[in-house]
Amino acid sequence: MGIPTPSGCQHCGVEQRSHARRWTEAAGWHPWTAPTQEQMKARMRARRAKVASFFGGARRRRSGTAEGGER
Numbered sequence: 001m002g003i004p005t006p007s008g009c010q011h012c013g014v015e016q017r018s019h020a021r022r023w024t025e026a027a028g029w030h031p032w033t034a035p036t037q038e039q040m041k042a043r044m045r046a047r048r049a050k051v052a053s054f055f056g057g058a059r060r061r062r063s064g065t066a067e068g069g070e071r
């Protein structure tokens with residue numbers, strides 16, 4: 001978890017299907033609210049970045065230990 005679905009609520013990121021009414025500090029009690037275009041884009045970017053860093057990090061860590069002791 002951590003990153004909400006791109007189409008999740010504008011205030012809390014919960015999907016419309018399972019939203020009902022939720023409370024957040026910023027918005028208080030609210031029904032599901034459509035996210036803005038900017039939010040959707042930002043979430044998609046965040047998701048992609050997270051996946052990339054997961055694979056990149058695993059690869060980097062492996063090669064890092066291999067090169068670590070050389071000198």
Ligand SMILES: [Zn+2]
Nearest residue numbers: 009011012022
């Ligand atoms: Zn919400």
